[in-house]
Amino acid sequence: MAALILFGGGGDLAMRMLLPSLYFLEHDGLLPEDLKIIGAARSEETPDEYVAKVHDAVKAKAEADRAWDDHSWAKMKARLDYLAVDATDPASLKGLKDRVGDGEVTSFLAVSPSLYGRIVTAMKTAGLAERNCRIVLEKPVGRDLKSFREIDDAVSHAFSEDQVFRIDHYLGKETVQNLTALRFGNTIFEPLWNNLTIDHVQITIGETVGVGDRWPYYDEYGALRDMLQNHMLQLLCLVAMEPPSDLDPESLRNEKVKVLRSLRPITPEEAERVSVRGQYVAGVSEGKPVKGYDEERGADSDTETFVAIRADIDNWRWAGVPFFMRTGKRLPEKRTEIVIQFKPVPHSIFDNEEGEAPANRMIIELQPEEDISLTVMNKRPGLDKRMQLQPITMSLSWGVDGKSAAPPRRRIAYERLLLDAMAGDSTLFVRRDEAEQAWKWVDEVAEAWAESGQKPDEYVAGTWGPDSADMLMMRTGRDWNTTNV
Ligand SMILES: NC(=O)C1=CN([C@@H]2O[C@H](COP(=O)(O)OP(=O)(O)OC[C@H]3O[C@@H](n4cnc5c(N)ncnc54)[C@H](OP(=O)(O)O)[C@@H]3O)[C@@H](O)[C@H]2O)C=CC1
Numbered sequence: 306m307a308a309l310i311l312f313g314g315g316g317d318l319a320m321r322m323l324l325p326s327l328y329f330l331e332h333d334g335l336l337p338e339d340l341k342i343i344g345a346a347r348s349e350e351t352p353d354e355y356v357a358k359v360h361d362a363v364k365a366k367a368e369a370d371r372a373w374d375d376h377s378w379a380k381m382k383a384r385l386d387y388l389a390v391d392a393t394d395p396a397s398l399k400g401l402k403d404r405v406g407d408g409e410v411t412s413f414l415a416v417s418p419s420l421y422g423r424i425v426t427a428m429k430t431a432g433l434a435e436r437n438c439r440i441v442l443e444k445p446v447g448r449d450l451k452s453f454r455e456i457d458d459a460v461s462h463a464f465s466e467d468q469v470f471r472i473d474h475y476l477g478k479e480t481v482q483n484l485t486a487l488r489f490g491n492t493i494f495e496p497l498w499n500n501l502t503i504d505h506v507q508i509t510i511g512e513t514v515g516v517g518d519r520w521p522y523y524d525e526y527g528a529l530r531d532m533l534q535n536h537m538l539q540l541l542c543l544v545a546m547e548p549p550s551d552l553d554p555e556s557l558r559n560e561k562v563k564v565l566r567s568l569r570p571i572t573p574e575e576a577e578r579v580s581v582r583g584q585y586v587a588g589v590s591e592g593k594p595v596k597g598y599d600e601e602r603g604a605d606s607d608t609e610t611f612v613a614i615r616a617d618i619d620n621w622r623w624a625g626v627p628f629f630m631r632t633g634k635r636l637p638e639k640r641t642e643i644v645i646q647f648k649p650v651p652h653s654i655f656d657n658e659e660g661e662a663p664a665n666r667m668i669i670e671l672q673p674e675e676d677i678s679l680t681v682m683n684k685r686p687g688l689d690k691r692m693q694l695q696p697i698t699m700s701l702s703w704g705v706d707g708k709s710a711a712p713p714r715r716r717i718a719y720e721r722l723l724l725d726a727m728a729g730d731s732t733l734f735v736r737r738d739e740a741e742q743a744w745k746w747v748d749e750v751a752e753a754w755a756e757s758g759q760k761p762d763e764y765v766a767g768t769w770g771p772d773s774a775d776m777l778m779m780r781t782g783r784d785w786n787t788t789n790v
């Protein structure tokens with residue numbers, strides 16, 4: 306028998322993401338036949354009570370995706386179990402060890418990261434860190450390089466690196482993986498993928514949600530540590546890395562680390578020029594009035610709910626190509642996209658009535674739709690005396706040629722990641738040195754802000770962040786993409 310233990314199996318992440326993901330995998334016949342799923346948390350509840358909670362959480366999600374069926378649920382229900390444990394207590398974990406038997410065990414820590422160190426130590430004592438065991442760690446692991454290392458040292462004391470799976474759920478998203486396919490499965494883009502042809506890159510992760518009840522966690526982390534240290538830097542790495550020699554975990558992650566190592570540190574002197582911190586004040590989001598961050602938190606706070614930053618990668622490929630990243634809560638749209646802005650033609654022979662023809666642009670959209678589109682110039686049909694150009698957008702979406710298969714259901718990113726972790730494939734997980742390099746750069750940004758006294762600029766909820774974020778771009782003669790916005 307193989308086992309998946311969900312520590313924190315009754316929490317928000319487990320109920321909203323992990324258990325629905327497992328249901329969808331069950332529905333598609335992708336779970337190992339002999340897999341047991343065991344929820345483990347301190348609450349004293351019976352397995353039946355736990356199963357009833359899981360049922361409600363999973364059914365709501367599956368029905369919304371028209372994927373609910375009683376047969377799949379019956380199969381999943383037969384796998385489910387619950388055990389009340391304090392995961393920091395080795396004696397309490399002994400019972401769990403007896404329950405899982407001697408097969409492969411994957412433990413997912415869906416609990417507060419402040420418990421990781423004590424939990425892994427207890428797991429080792431209880432025999433849950435043997436060679437047949439793997440551990441999955443949710444982000445954020447630590448709040449800075451120092452705390453990351455402290456936690457990770459405890460982890461590596463119990464598990465070897467090939468047993469450790471640090472999740473960044475963005476890596477489980479279909480379009481993020483498609484980026485690798487686009488770059489390295491085609492010959493036509495790679496020769497253009499450098500500073501000779503590309504002017505700049507923009508990465509935007511916009512969210513409409515506010516921080517709300519999550520403020521006790523968020524206030525300590527802010528947008529820099531919650532989103533930029535992990536999801537945004539991972540996207541940057543996938544855009545910027547050199548072609549790996551193989552798709553195995555080490556080759557891919559070696560290339561990502563090289564990019565992180567090449568990020569130019571941000572100094573206190575230039576922090577204000579290349580970075581912006583923002584915090585939302587009351588406004589309107591999705592048609593409804595919403596509170597400002599300070600009101601949600603109930604006190605004044607200097608935590609940023611928005612960050613925009615210019616990153617420079619000091620290597621041959623990217624010298625002179627800025628990577629602009631921005632992310633924030635209470636923005637007008639839930640939108641994640643990567644914009645590859647190509648340079649304009651070196652000399653235009655067209656005399657366009659509508660002004661200079663725009664340069665080519667590739668938009669890799671992750672959310673709300675998954676799409677890759679490329680804007681190219683075309684002749685405007687007609688008998689104009691002077692040839693006129695018009696931009697045409699080619700979409701590389703699923704089924705766009707009318708022949709490809711219909712797009713499959715959009716999977717929750719955790720579906721892929723849970724399967725990979727249970728199979729021991731760490732390609733889409735973050736290696737220790739990657740996380741360290743990302744923390745190192747982010748620590749430098751945080752120190753630069755602290756030293757220069759850079760405070761968050763206000764922005765009204767429902768807008769694209771403070772004016773200073775636009776200025777950050779405009780100072781370089783560029784602007785944020787507004788296509789589809
Ligand atoms: N929620 C989300 O969308 C996201 C969450 N994360 C990360 O996932 C992790 C979990 O977050 P979330 O689900 O929101 O948190 P919750 O507070 O909702 O859940 C935490 C769970 O941990 C259990 N727990 C607490 N202490 C112990 C213990 N000593 N032993 C065993 N179980 C314990 C709690 O149950 P009980 O009280 O019964 O013990 C509860 O089930 C965190 O690391 C978070 O940063 C990351 C990205 C998104």
Ligand SMILES: O=C1O[C@H](COP(=O)(O)O)[C@@H](O)[C@H](O)[C@H]1O
Pocket residue numbers: 512531532641
């Ligand atoms: O890790 C996190 O990600 C979510 C955004 O994820 P998405 O898949 O919905 O884009 C974010 O809301 C949260 O603050 C952060 O912890």
